[in-house]
Amino acid sequence: MGGLLLTSLCVALAAAPEPEKKESYYDDRPLSVWLTRLKDKDAALRREAAHALGRLEPPTAAAVPPLIGALKDEDKSVRVAAASALAWQRASKAVPELVDAIKDKDADVRWSAAHALGTIGPGAAKAAPALVDALKGDEVRLCRIAAFSLGQIQPDTRTAVPALGDALKHADDEVRAMAAEALGWIGPDAKDGLPRLRDALAKDEYARVRAGAAFALGRIGRDSDAVVPALIEALKDGKAEVRDSAARGLFDVGPAARPAVPALLGLLKDENSGVRSGAAVALAVHGREEKEVVPALIDLLKDADADVRRITALALGRIGAAAKGALPGLSDAAKDEDVNVRAAAAAAIKQIEAEPDKIPRAP
Numbered sequence: 001m002g003g004l005l006l007t008s009l010c011v012a013l014a015a016a017p018e019p020e021k022k023e024s025y026y027d028d029r030p031l032s033v034w035l036t037r038l039k040d041k042d043a044a045l046r047r048e049a050a051h052a053l054g055r056l057e058p059p060t061a062a063a064v065p066p067l068i069g070a071l072k073d074e075d076k077s078v079r080v081a082a083a084s085a086l087a088w089q090r091a092s093k094a095v096p097e098l099v100d101a102i103k104d105k106d107a108d109v110r111w112s113a114a115h116a117l118g119t120i121g122p123g124a125a126k127a128a129p130a131l132v133d134a135l136k137g138d139e140v141r142l143c144r145i146a147a148f149s150l151g152q153i154q155p156d157t158r159t160a161v162p163a164l165g166d167a168l169k170h171a172d173d174e175v176r177a178m179a180a181e182a183l184g185w186i187g188p189d190a191k192d193g194l195p196r197l198r199d200a201l202a203k204d205e206y207a208r209v210r211a212g213a214a215f216a217l218g219r220i221g222r223d224s225d226a227v228v229p230a231l232i233e234a235l236k237d238g239k240a241e242v243r244d245s246a247a248r249g250l251f252d253v254g255p256a257a258r259p260a261v262p263a264l265l266g267l268l269k270d271e272n273s274g275v276r277s278g279a280a281v282a283l284a285v286h287g288r289e290e291k292e293v294v295p296a297l298i299d300l301l302k303d304a305d306a307d308v309r310r311i312t313a314l315a316l317g318r319i320g321a322a323a324k325g326a327l328p329g330l331s332d333a334a335k336d337e338d339v340n341v342r343a344a345a346a347a348a349i350k351q352i353e354a355e356p357d358k359i360p361r362a363p
Contacts, residue, residue, distance in 0.1 A: 054085025
């Protein structure tokens with residue numbers, strides 16, 4: 001009897017139809033509807049379809065070839081929408097066609113194609129030569145987005161880093177800022193850009209360029225003796241965004257930034273809350289070795305700004321067992337009126353209490 005039931009069950013399972021594959025949808029319409037609409041005579045409907053194909057849930061590779069084809073649409077708004085949709089899809093298979101679209105006759109299409117390549121990221125690394133050419137061109141808006149995208153795709157640094165270094169002298173403020181930030185995103189492989197970044201940090205008149213240079217120096221220059229002094233000097237900058245970026249750059253440098261501790265301690269009293277937070281983050285790296293750090297952060301737990309209190313609690317948690325003296329202050333912070341401060345304090349207490357105190361403090 002049992003054998004008969006088992007046989008019947010196997011037969012039934014074999015005869016059962018396969019479950020239907022779930023079709024991707026956007027705005028309650030399936031993929032098939034949008035693919036049909038992409039061929040409509042009405043450009044507005046084609047544009048809408050291109051937009052939709054980039055945002056289907058769940059995402060599907062079936063949308064990519066039609067979108068690539070739409071990069072050649074006679075209507076520029078459709079081409080823009082197609083490039084944007086390919087960016088949403090992170091469609092690395094579309095990189096050659098997006099590279100071609102950087103030379104489109106329409107400026108909006110060129111910008112959208114360059115932006116899409118950056119959004120795709122490392123999968124678009126082969127687009128670096130085209131983006132370098134765009135960065136060297138006369139179209140300022142395209143130069144800006146080309147610099148941004150070079151920082152995202154992990155390019156061949158032999159051509160990208162010199163081009164971004166040259167762009168630090170561009171006449172346009174935003175091109176220079178994007179170039180500085182892009183060198184930072186490339187990271188240590190952009191070390192050949194350090195001299196120009198130090199120069200930009202010290203001399204550029206535009207605060208965002210200086211802030212970008214500080215960010216880049218921190219990410220690139222962990223082994224450079226020249227980076228830490230430049231960032232310490234930037235802690236005195238008249239613009240808060242530069243001081244904040246310099247502090248966070250020193251955090252990126254890590255333990256080698258220990259000479260910056262006195263200046264960072266002074267920054268805990270900065271008038272700008274973001275700068276105080278940045279200093280707290282940077283000091284957390286040195287809390288085990290520098291005895292002044294933990295008491296200073298304990299005082300900062302009483303800051304008027306809730307986000308400063310939150311970040312300070314997290315910094316103390318990062319220090320670990322060496323911050324045991326902060327437990328009373330963190331216990332008070334765990335009762336803070338701000339829910340995020342309470343959560344950060346509770347997490348910090350767990351970190352500190354969980355870590356054995358095996359690291360000797362400096363005398």
